[in-house]
Amino acid sequence: MVKVVCKALNVTKNFGKFRALDDVSLEMYEAEVFGLLGSNGAGKSTITKIMTGLLNADEGKISFFDYELETNYRELKKVFSVVPQEISCYHGFSVKENIRFFGEMYGLKGKELKEKTEFLMQWLSLKKFEDRAAKDLSGGYKRLLNIACSLVNDPLIIFMDEPTVGLDPRMRQLLWQKIKELKDQGKTVCLTTHYLDEAQALCNRVGLLVNGRLVVQGKPNELITKYGGYRILIMKVSKIIETEDAEAIKSSFKDEQTEIIGQTIIISFNQEHSLEKISLLTQWLVGKGYEVQSSTIKEPELEDVFLNLTGERLRS
Ligand SMILES: Nc1ncnc2c1ncn2[C@@H]1O[C@H](COP(=O)(O)OP(=O)(O)OP(=O)(O)O)[C@@H](O)[C@H]1O
Ligand SMILES: [Mg+2]
Numbered sequence: 001m002v003k004v005v006c007k008a009l010n011v012t013k014n015f016g017k018f019r020a021l022d023d024v025s026l027e028m029y030e031a032e033v034f035g036l037l038g039s040n041g042a043g044k045s046t047i048t049k050i051m052t053g054l055l056n057a058d059e060g061k062i063s064f065f066d067y068e069l070e071t072n073y074r075e076l077k078k079v080f081s082v083v084p085q086e087i088s089c090y091h092g093f094s095v096k097e098n099i100r101f102f103g104e105m106y107g108l109k110g111k112e113l114k115e116k117t118e119f120l121m122q123w124l125s126l127k128k129f130e131d132r133a134a135k136d137l138s139g140g141y142k143r144l145l146n147i148a149c150s151l152v153n154d155p156l157i158i159f160m161d162e163p164t165v166g167l168d169p170r171m172r173q174l175l176w177q178k179i180k181e182l183k184d185q186g187k188t189v190c191l192t193t194h195y196l197d198e199a200q201a202l203c204n205r206v207g208l209l210v211n212g213r214l215v216v217q218g219k220p221n222e223l224i225t226k227y228g229g230y231r232i233l234i235m236k237v238s239k240i241i242e243t244e245d246a247e248a249i250k251s252s253f254k255d256e257q258t259e260i261i262g263q264t265i266i267i268s269f270n271q272e273h274s275l276e277k278i279s280l281l282t283q284w285l286v287g288k289g290y291e292v293q294s295s296t297i298k299e300p301e302l303e304d305v306f307l308n309l310t311g312e313r314l315r316s
Contacts, residue, residue: 003030004065005157005188006051006080011060013046013212020046022212024060028157028188033179035203036192037306039314042209044192045085048161051190052082064157078106081155085162085192087142089149091135095126098134099148106153120148125174140171147175158182159190164198176202196302196314206302210310220302227308228300230257230268233278237263238291245288249281263293 006028013021021043028034036044049055051062053073062069064076089098099117108116121127124144129137134145143163150158160179164172179189179202193199199206200220207217216223241249246260257268269277282292306314 004028005030006190007063008047008051009061009063011047011050011057011062013043013050013055013057020212021050021057024209024212024214026207026214026217028190029205030188031183031186032204033183033189033191033202035199035206036190036209037194037196037199037206037302037314038209039194039312043212044209045161046212047209048082048159048190048192052080052159053077054082078153079155080157080159081150081153083147083150083158083160083163085165087134087146089134089142089145092133094131094133095121095137095145095148096130098145099152102149103152108152116152116154120151124148124178139166140168143167144171144175147178155187157188157190159192161192162194163191164193164195172198194314196306200302208306208309215309216305223305224300224302227305228302229304229308230270231274231300232298233265233267233269233274233295234298235265235267235281235285235295236293237265237285238293239263241265241290245290253277253281 004027008024008026011021011024012019024043024047026034026047036047038044046055050057051069053062053069053076064072064079067076069076090101093101096117099120100113103113103116118127121130124147126141126144126148129141134142137145143166147160147163164175167175176198179191182189183204191199191203203220205217205219206223208215216227218226240262241260249260249265250258253267256270259266265281278295278297282295285292303314306312
């Protein structure tokens with residue numbers, strides 16, 4: 001049984017005449033990474049701010065566990081935290097001072113505050129810069145400090161708004177690892193991202209926002225099966241395919257889109273049963289005297305789901 005830890009119900013938000021969110025409902029479960037996906041301006045930061053009480057909705061409500069955010073903000077503030085899209089730590093303070101400062105704001109003191117600060121600096125590879133001013137950190141380490149400051153109160157639910165923007169591949173991997181560790185500890189991470197490979201690698205479920213509307217939410221694999229479209233086979237054989245063989249292939253794959261150009265066969269398959277068909281095709285070609293030189297299968301990805309549902313690519 002999944003346990004719902006945070007819920008947005010029929011949330012609408014207008015900025016003047018512009019509708020930034022339109023009837024958005026979503027749920028996040030215990031111990032999962034939930035990905036909020038969408039292009040620039042889709043409404044990701046707006047729904048994140050509304051779910052964390054930084055902005056009021058015009059309509060709809062937010063609840064954590066069974067408690068409404070609006071009427072229980074002070075108590076609920078202890079169970080979640082936000083890593084905002086903008087760097088929010090104090091530029092003049094050192095790494096250590098920043099984490100301590102945020103800890104003090106959450107009421108930590110003495111030994112507990114010292115241990116928590118040390119732990120977070122170690123855990124996020126910040127210890128070596130503990131006395132360096134935040135403004136003198138590289139962009140990537142500023143992001144890690146931003147995260148450390150938001151984790152100091154040991155929240156159960158963490159909203160991270162585009163935490164990996166501007167990180168180099170090594171730093172991105174480090175942060176992915178940390179997000180997985182948070183999930184393994186039973187925490188819920190709501191991750192806003194433009195990177196669909198990141199969402200596919202990290203998220204248990206995702207929600208796709210398009211122009212302020214949540215068009216779909218679910219497990220990446222289920223969305224790929226349902227909306228990802230075709231699995232594409234590109235096969236190259238040792239000699240030009242004779243016309244009658246090309247006709248035979250096309251007629252035995254009449255339910256698929258098949259193209260045969262010279263030595264290359266390209267078939268777009270529905271995702272069911274296609275591996276079996278590819279194996280039969282290979283055997284048939286070998287029997288006809290063709291040697292298979294290369295065979296590539298391009299599986300549909302979240303990017304294809306985005307493309308099929310919106311007609312646009314979400315480029316990283
Ligand atoms: N305070 C505001 N006043 C007016 N319009 C706003 C305000 N905040 C956000 N918007 C608009 O609402 C829309 C959604 O903005 P939001 O920041 O939620 O998008 P996003 O999905 O987070 O985009 P990005 O990927 O660029 O961070 C945008 O068109 C934005 O310009
Ligand atoms: Mg944003």
